[in-house]
Amino acid sequence: MAQIAAARADFRATRFSQLARRLPKLLAQAVACREAAALTEASQAADRLAQTYNLATQLLVKLHDNGMAWATADRAVQAASSGNDPMVLADARRLAATVMRRTQHRDGAQRLMLDAARQLHTDGGLADTAAAAVYGQLLAAASYTAALRDDRDSAWTLLEEAENAARRIGTVKNDRFDMLELAVYKISVSRVLGDFGAAVDYARLVDPARIPSPERRARYWEDTALALHGRGRPQAAFQALVAADRDTPQEVRYRPWAQKLTRDLLSSARHNDLPGMRDFAARVGAL
Template identity: 50%
Template sequence: MWEAAVSVERRWTELPEARHAAVVGDYGSLLRVARTAARLTLSEAGERCGYSAATLSRIERGKQRLTDVTVLRRLAAAFDIPPELFGLTDDGATGSRQSRSTIGRLLGEGAYREVGDDPLRRRDVLGGLAGLVGSTFAADPEALAAPPSRVVTSLEDILLGNTVPPAGPVDAAQLRSALAHAWSDFRACRYARLSARLPQLVATATAHYETVADGRRTMAAATLTRTYHLATQVLIKLHEDAMAWSAMDRARQAAREADDPLLYAETARISAIVLRRTRHGQRAQQTLLSAAQSLDGCTKLTSPAEVAVYGRLLATAAYTSALADQRATAWELLNEADEAGRRSGAGGGFAGVDVALYRIGVARVLGDYGAAVEYARALRPEQLGNVERRARYWEDYALALHGRGAHREAYRALLCAERIAPQEVRYRPWAQQLTTALLSADRRQALPDLRGFATRIGVAR
């Protein structure tokens, strides 16, 4: 099989048109030869490399010149084009060779395995795990109560088209400022205000993208992608998985036009979270590992921001492996993410402290509650960069304590989460479900004012 693959490569690279295109620097024609040799349509090729079919068509026809080294490396990696044909040298040694071999091996093996080997048995086990979440918190808390309708209703308008488009032209600078403020709300866990802002924000970003001149379309696509990233993240938080799926799809479409490998990698990461939550775990893991491999191939991880995004992909893949009880794979990937975090420093908002936060979650979903508690005690929440991350810390810490049967300590952690992020506790199902479990365990009313707390966050007694 390997020999056959090599033979195919030699055939297309030795074609006269391929040789001529490489000699004269006609990289668009070279790309077309590589794509047709792989028997890919423009749409299929776009899925592989993260560009739209229209963009690839412009590149192949010479309407959009290929001069950026990062883009050339990205296309070379996506279509197995020898770098030297694009005038490149294989000099990218910044990335971790160990990480690359790990990802390649896991992709070859099929890194994600559902619990159990038999598909029918696997579905039964997964169904059983979903039913156990409320009492044990051993798995990712996905099957949870619906959030308050007043928070969700405004988010539905995003995808149902019930928002009023802006009158007149959109000011791009004002749009980016509004998006930055919305992301600030998300990081501060101000979900109610954010959900009220999102419909008009998405409508404005969409109108801007659809009406902007061709020369500024790429930037408009990037802004629209980040807007849908935010919408998807909010919908994930509120466990509105069907709407999150739709928002994810729109983010992917916009990201193809954005022509930004970092943006496309982050789109893949968020997409994988939605896939995982909708019981497509294997596809989620493949998406994460393929995105990490592609990002490495096209950028060579030469900047802190690139390494940071790479590390974030690996950390998310580690958590995904933990949910499938793939212990060795989960810790291996998290160790690789830790290495990336150290190399990136604080670049891109991902560093060793973020890996430490993932360690708590990975240990918890693996059922290693004692280890999760120890990891949590070793990390000071004030080290985490924003309220949303600190809320995640208290979530994992509280659930791990509950898993150990330390109900009083779990309640204290829940109160800490409410103190720093009241809407995280009021609107997120994990807190409501943990409160219900504590009420069931607290028959002697040993926890002070637990029932008052439950009433405050809307949990029926």
């Protein structure tokens, strides 16, 4: 479990290259432990294997390797189905839905997320903070998926339900979902729906320094920079991109959104409009 925790810390800190080096050995160990586990330990070993495959899926999604992400997501669901932790299974189904969404299977992705949320609610009644946080995370992810489907009503209805879950959690600390995470989702959903002005307004309400996870701060910078660009404010978009690079450099160097935005800003900028733009693009590998 300590090695899984270390790998999870790499992901949350956006240390993607370090995580990529760590995962092969971690996966091999998890598979071997599952195969060697006694009957009484089989469920626990399956949960650990599912968590490891979940981490692999998260990394592959970040790197846009959708083909490999399909494989790891499927293996995570299979392993979690043999385990006994409903939240590990919910995580596996959410990540499988994320891969589906990224490969244009958005209707199926939303159904899978909502099914996972309903099952989690039915099985445990959201009796503790951790379950409520996973439930809220599933609903928020389903809201984002609805936005990608241009289903405005469902997107905001689901996000309102996610907000109810966040309020239920209150001020209890968790690393999954809370009111701050919800605020970042409002930026994401508005941007995807094309409401760039609303997205920028929501972004102004969030202090990124209060977001504890660099991975989630990276999402804040992504949505803010893209919303500003969509709003026709290239200087502000560039400033957000620079802030993202300063805060989470591997996000900017490895993620397609940052590379594409950098090239778009570079190609559309007039002379002296964005001082330092070309040097920035060269430094992050977008040239």
